Amino acid sequence: MQLIGMLDSPYVRRVAISLAVLGLPFEHRSVSVFSQYDEFAKINPVVKAPTFIADDGTVLIDSSLILDHLDHQVAPASRLLPEESGARLQALNMIGFALAATEKAMQAVYERNLRPQQWQYEPWVERVQKQMHAAYGHLETRLAGHDGWLFGERLMQADITVAVAWRFTQFMLPGAVDADRYPALAAFSERAEALPAFIGAPLE
Structure with missing residues (x-):
C-alpha cells in the first residue's frame, strides 16, 4: 500500500495516522500537489492528495473513502469507526464537523496565502471564519468533560480527525x-x- 501526499495536508495526515493506529504497513511518498504537480499527475491525473494505491493497484482518492477501505482490512474489533449504530452515528457527527472545520481552515489558508491580496474578498473570509468557529464550537461542546477518548478506551477515527483538524x-x-x-x-x-502515531506523522 502506498500513501501519496504531503503531511501538511490534514487529509493526508489523518490517513497516515489511521494506518499507523490500525497497524497496516504502507509506504508514504511525500509528493506535493503544488511544487511537484507533474510528478503527482503521473500517479493520479486528478492531482489530489491524499492518493492511495492499494496492493492490487487500485487508486483511491478522498480521505474518507480511503479510511472506509482501510477499516475493512482489519477485524471488526480493531476498526476505527464503532460497529454499534448509535455510537457510529455520533462518531460520524464528530467527524463531519471536524472535516467542516478543516475545509474552512483550508479555504482561509488558500485565500490568505495563495490569492493575491488585491483579489482577496473580505466578506468571503469572514464567512469562512464564522463557519470554522461554528464547527469548532460544536466540537468544543461535545468534548467538554471528556478526559479520555470519545468512544471508549482506544483511539478511534473521530479522535484522530478532530485532533488533526485542530492542529492544522x-x-x-x-x-x-x-x-x-x-x-x-x-x-x-x-x-x-503526544501519541506515537501522531509523532510518526508530523505536520510538515
Whole structure:
C-alpha cells in the first residue's frame, strides 16, 4: 500500500495516522500537489492528495473513502469507526464537523496565502471564519468533560480527525482560533499529538 501526499495536508495526515493506529504497513511518498504537480499527475491525473494505491493497484482518492477501505482490512474489533449504530452515528457527527472545520481552515489558508491580496474578498473570509468557529464550537461542546477518548478506551477515527483538524488550524492559521476559547479541544489535541502515531506523522 502506498500513501501519496504531503503531511501538511490534514487529509493526508489523518490517513497516515489511521494506518499507523490500525497497524497496516504502507509506504508514504511525500509528493506535493503544488511544487511537484507533474510528478503527482503521473500517479493520479486528478492531482489530489491524499492518493492511495492499494496492493492490487487500485487508486483511491478522498480521505474518507480511503479510511472506509482501510477499516475493512482489519477485524471488526480493531476498526476505527464503532460497529454499534448509535455510537457510529455520533462518531460520524464528530467527524463531519471536524472535516467542516478543516475545509474552512483550508479555504482561509488558500485565500490568505495563495490569492493575491488585491483579489482577496473580505466578506468571503469572514464567512469562512464564522463557519470554522461554528464547527469548532460544536466540537468544543461535545468534548467538554471528556478526559479520555470519545468512544471508549482506544483511539478511534473521530479522535484522530478532530485532533488533526485542530492542529492544522493552529499551525496554518496562528491566532485565528484562540485556544483559550476552546480549552477542551486544545487539551484533547495535545493528548493526541503526544501519541506515537501522531509523532510518526508530523505536520510538515
